[in-house]
Amino acid sequence: MKIRAGYDIAFNCLQDVPMILMLSVHPSRHGDLLSPHAIQTTPGVATRDYLDAFGNVCTRVVAPSGLIEIRNDFVIADSGVPEPAAPFAAQLQLQDLPDDTLVYLLGSRYCDTQKLADLAWSTFGKIEGGGQRVQAICDYVHDRIKFGYQFARGDRTASEGHAERIGVCRDFAHLAVTLCRCMNIPARYCTGYLGDIGVPPDPAPMDFSAWFEAYIGGRWYTFDARHNHPRIGRIVIARGRDAADVAISTAFGQAELVRFNVVTEEVVHDSSVQLAPDIVMAPRAQSRLQRLMA
Template structure:
C-alpha cells in the first residue's frame, strides 16, 4: 500500500528569525519513501540538516522577514499492517534495561512524573507487569481525557491533563508516557503522520499525530492512548522525551503561524486494465503525478487548529 503525505506551513516573521524544523521523515522510514523527499520553501532559504541526540532529522534555517511557506509532499510504501500486539511482552527490571532506555524513565518538561507517581502506583500497582500494565494505562488515559482541538494548550503537562480531563493527542501521549515512567517502564513520545486508514474517517482537519512507545520484552512497541486500538499507516517523524524534543518548529524570535495544512491519505490502487498500457501512457502518468500532488497541496491551505 502507498500513502501520500505532506504539509504546507506558513509563518509571518517581522525580522530574520532562526528556526529549527522537525518535519522530515524519521531515518527509520526513509527507505520506504518513494522518490525525492525534502522540505521546499517559497523563498530562497539556506537550509542545513543535522541529527539530534534522539536520531531525528532537524533542519536549520534563518527565516527571512515577511511570510515564509514551507512544504513537502511524498509517497511512502507501507506494509498496511496494524501496530504489533504482544501480550506476552515482559517488563524489565530497571537494572536489566539497556543504557539508552534509562533516559526514558526520567521526568521531563511535559511528563512531570514527580506529580503523578503516587497516583500511578495506586492505580496500576496491582496490575500484571508488562504488556497488560501498559495497556491498563492506555485504557485509563483513553477513558479519562476528552479529546477536542478546542482543548489545545501548549503549556499543559501530563499532570495538568490528568486534572483537567481534556486535551489533544499530545496530552494523551504525555499522560500515558508519564504514568509508564512512574511504573518503571521506559516510554518515549512520538510524532508523525496517521491518517484515517482502515477506520471510519472522522470529521476533524488532518494534523500531525502523537503516540508513544514503551520498552517491553527487549524492544520498543507502539501504543496510542488516544485511539487505543492498533492502527495502520503510521509514518514516524520524530521521537523524544516529550513534545519539547520533537516540536515541528522551534523559533528563536517573534513569528506568527499564518497557514497550516497536513495531508495523509491512502493512495487508491490503479484500476485493473484488460490490456497493457502503452509506454506513452506510463510516461504521461509519471510526469503528471508529482505536479498534481504539489498543485493540490498548494491550492488548499488550511488554517491552524491547535
C-alpha cells in the first residue's frame, strides 16, 4: 500500500532564531519513499542535515524574524499489514544484551526509573517471558492513564503520569518505557506518523504520535500503550531515550507556534495523489492548534 504523509507548520519569530528540526523520515524508511522527501520553507532559508547520536535525521535552520512556514508532503510504501506481535519473545539476560541496547535500560529525563522500580517488580515480577511481560505493561499503562489533549504537559515525567493518571500519547510511552527498563528490558521512545488506517477514524485532530520499542527475542518490537493493539502504516521519524531526544523542533530563542497540521492517509487511487508544497489547514488541525496555544 501507499501512504501520503506530511505537515504544514509555521512559527512567528521576533528575531532570527536558530532551530533544530526533527521532521524527516527515519533513515530506516528511506528505501520506502516513493516521492521526493525534503523540508521546504517559506521564506526559503538554508538548511543542513546531520545524524544525531541515535541515528535520527536532524535539520539545522536559522528562522528569520517574522513568519516562517515549514512543509513537507511525500508518498511512502508500506506493507499494509499490522505490525508483528511478540507474545512468545524471550527476555534476554542482561549479560546477553547487545552493547547498543544498554543505554535504553538507564533512567532519563522523563523516564525516572528509580521512582517506579518497586512498583514494576511487585506488579510484573512474576510474569515470565519478555513478550508477555511487555504486553502486561502495556495493558497496565493503557488502563492506568486517561487520554486527552487537554491533559498535555511538556514536563510530566513517567512517575507523575502514573500518579496523575492523565496524559497524551507521550505520557503513555514514557510510563511504559520506564516500567520496561525497571524490569531490565531495553525500551526506546519513538515518534512519527500514525494514521487512521485499518481502524475507525479518530475524531481528534491529526498529530504526530508517540509509541515505543522493546528489545526482546533478539530484536526490537513495536508497542503502543495508548492504542494497545497492532496498527498499520506506522512511519517512524525518530527514536531516543525519551521525548527530550526527539523533539520535533527546538528553538534557541522565542518562536511562537502559529500553525500546525499533520497529514497521514492511505493512497486509495494513485491518480488522485497531488503532491504540493501547501497542505490545506483542516478544521481538526485548527482545533488542535487552539489547544496547543491555550
